[in-house]
Structure formats: C-alpha cells, structure tokens
Amino acid sequence: MAAHEVAQDLRSGAQETESARPARYALRLLGGFALERDGRSVAVPQGARRLLAYLGVRQRCARWEAAGTLWPGSHEERARANLRTMLWRLHRATPEPLVEEDDRLALATGVTCDVATLGAAATALLAGGVPAGVGVGVPALATGELLPGWYDDWVLTERERLRQTQLHALEALAERLTAQGRLSEAVQVALTAVHLEPLRESATRVLIGVHLAERNLNEAVRRFELFRADLGRELGIAPTRWLEQLVRAGLTGASVPYPAPAAAAVSPSPR
Structure with a gap:
C-alpha cells in the first residue's frame, strides 16, 4: 500500500473514532x-x-x-x-x-x-x-x-x-495539612479561605494556627492584628477572647484547647 493511502486510512480511522466518541x-x-x-x-x-x-x-x-x-x-x-x-x-x-x-x-x-x-x-x-x-x-x-x-x-x-x-472544606483541609506537617500547602489553603471570607474568624484562626506551627510568630501576630482591625472597622466588634488567647499561647509555647461553640461568643469592640 502506498504511503499516501496509509495516511488516508489513518485520517479516516481517526475521524470515525472522533465521530463515534460521545x-x-x-x-x-x-x-x-x-x-x-x-x-x-x-x-x-x-x-x-x-x-x-x-x-x-x-x-x-x-x-x-x-x-x-x-x-x-x-x-x-x-x-x-x-x-x-x-x-x-x-x-x-x-x-x-x-x-x-x-x-x-x-x-x-x-x-x-x-x-x-x-x-x-x-x-x-x-x-x-x-x-x-x-x-x-x-x-x-x-x-x-x-x-x-x-x-x-x-x-x-x-x-x-x-x-x-x-x-468548611478549606478550613478542614488546612487543619489536616497542618497536622501532617505540610505547612507550605496549609498556608495556601488557609489563605484561600481567608480571601473568600476575610471576616470569618474560623478561617483566620486556621491561618494563625499554621503560622504558629511554622513558628512564624510575627506572621501570627500580624494576621491577628489585621483581623482585629478589619472586624472593628467593618462590624464594630472584636475577635473572640479565645482567638487572642491562641496567639498569646503561641508566643509562650503553651497550648490552648478548642472552645465549645458556646464559648466562642463575639465580644463588643471597645469604643
């Protein structure tokens, strides 16, 4: 069979395959x-x-x-x-x-x-x-x-x-990556959650947790201060006391257990 005939057969077969594919x-x-x-x-x-x-x-x-x-x-x-x-x-x-x-x-x-x-x-x-x-x-x-x-x-x-x-899925993933020591990936995932909802405390908490796991204490404090400023400016409220305690514990090397949902009440921001 001539080369051009072989090529034509191949093209025809490809077209038939393409047309048959849903x-x-x-x-x-x-x-x-x-x-x-x-x-x-x-x-x-x-x-x-x-x-x-x-x-x-x-x-x-x-x-x-x-x-x-x-x-x-x-x-x-x-x-x-x-x-x-x-x-x-x-x-x-x-x-x-x-x-x-x-x-x-x-x-x-x-x-x-x-x-x-x-x-x-x-x-x-x-x-x-x-x-x-x-x-x-x-x-x-x-x-x-x-x-x-x-x-x-x-x-x-x-x-x-x-x-x-x-x-919820991004926060869960960031926490799981942090527990596995995949901190670079955890930062990116947590940042994505914060970008989607900058005033969501649980997203910021997860990001601060990653920074503390990295021992990037300045990043943890900076993120907390940014969140506190944004929350006060936009909503007139302050972060929960537990979030502040989390940052302080990270600075001293202590551990802070997760609070029960009722303990996470938002306190008014001082005027």
Whole structure:
C-alpha cells in the first residue's frame, strides 16, 4: 500500500473514532454561566439557562419541583407549560440531549457540572481525605461564586450554601495539612479561605494556627492584628477572647484547647 493511502486510512480511522466518541459537555455555574461542548462554547437560549442551571445545582429533581421553583409566581399549569417549552428549547440547542427525562429531570450522562465537582471535593475533604498534591489555590474549592448577577431566590439560597461548603472544606483541609506537617500547602489553603471570607474568624484562626506551627510568630501576630482591625472597622466588634488567647499561647509555647461553640461568643469592640 502506498504511503499516501496509509495516511488516508489513518485520517479516516481517526475521524470515525472522533465521530463515534460521545460529546462531552461542561456546564460552568461558578463565576458565571457557560456551557462547552468538547471545549467549545455552546449558545444556550437565555430562558433555558435557568433550567439548565437549576439542574446543575440540584442534579436531579421532580418536574413539579423545577416548575414551581423556576416560575414561583405562575399558576401550576402555566409553570408546567413553561417547563415543557424550556425543555424543548434545550433539546434544540445541541445535537445530543442535555437533560434526561423520566419521572424526574436530571443532567444527561455526558454533562458535567463544576458545582458537582466542588461538592464531591468538599465531601471527600470533610470525610477525612487529603489530596496527594494539593496545589496552590485548591482549584476545585477556590472557584467563583454561584451565578453572579442572578437574584432568583433559589440561587441566593444555593449560593450561600456553596459558600459555606467551600469555607468548611478549606478550613478542614488546612487543619489536616497542618497536622501532617505540610505547612507550605496549609498556608495556601488557609489563605484561600481567608480571601473568600476575610471576616470569618474560623478561617483566620486556621491561618494563625499554621503560622504558629511554622513558628512564624510575627506572621501570627500580624494576621491577628489585621483581623482585629478589619472586624472593628467593618462590624464594630472584636475577635473572640479565645482567638487572642491562641496567639498569646503561641508566643509562650503553651497550648490552648478548642472552645465549645458556646464559648466562642463575639465580644463588643471597645469604643
């Protein structure tokens, strides 16, 4: 067989393999709405985005739930009609179905969603797992907020839920890395949590704990003073006494046990 015939056969085989491979869709909701098909942007009708986003967050739900949530001010029959219209538009938007329909609605098998990725990463971390290579920024957890600029009630609720999930997972990971002596990685993870919520005491506490484990006492004191100043300026309150005791104990080499939740009350900042 001639060389050009061999090359043609190889090209034909590659094309057949490519066409036989199912398309992969990536739905991105963190930091803004986007849908990609094998890395290329896909246009989705504006109204249908709401349904796709809702399924990306919920993963699976009953038809009545989707209709009632997305069209809360509509009569039941009108909401169901709106849902049917949105499903029809989604089916027309791509060659392959994006939504599976039976008694319930769900994203199709070939559609991944960054919200699900974040949830899986957080669940693994809170269950006690630590990635072998954490990496700076922890991409799966340090993503943007859910659908910025969207003000639907369900979006606001899920946005706050995801924010809390991110923060708890990052704090847990930083503490676990500190316990393992992986202090450089722990600093990066704790800094990510503080960046997401600068006024959250538990995030600052974890970061201070890493600095104390490193024996970087000046960094621990500096972080505490920055937090105290920000808290007083923004909210007019002071850090808990326990956080101050943690820093003082670090300076003297003593240990401070974690307080019970009721002991972590916030005291007013002196005026």
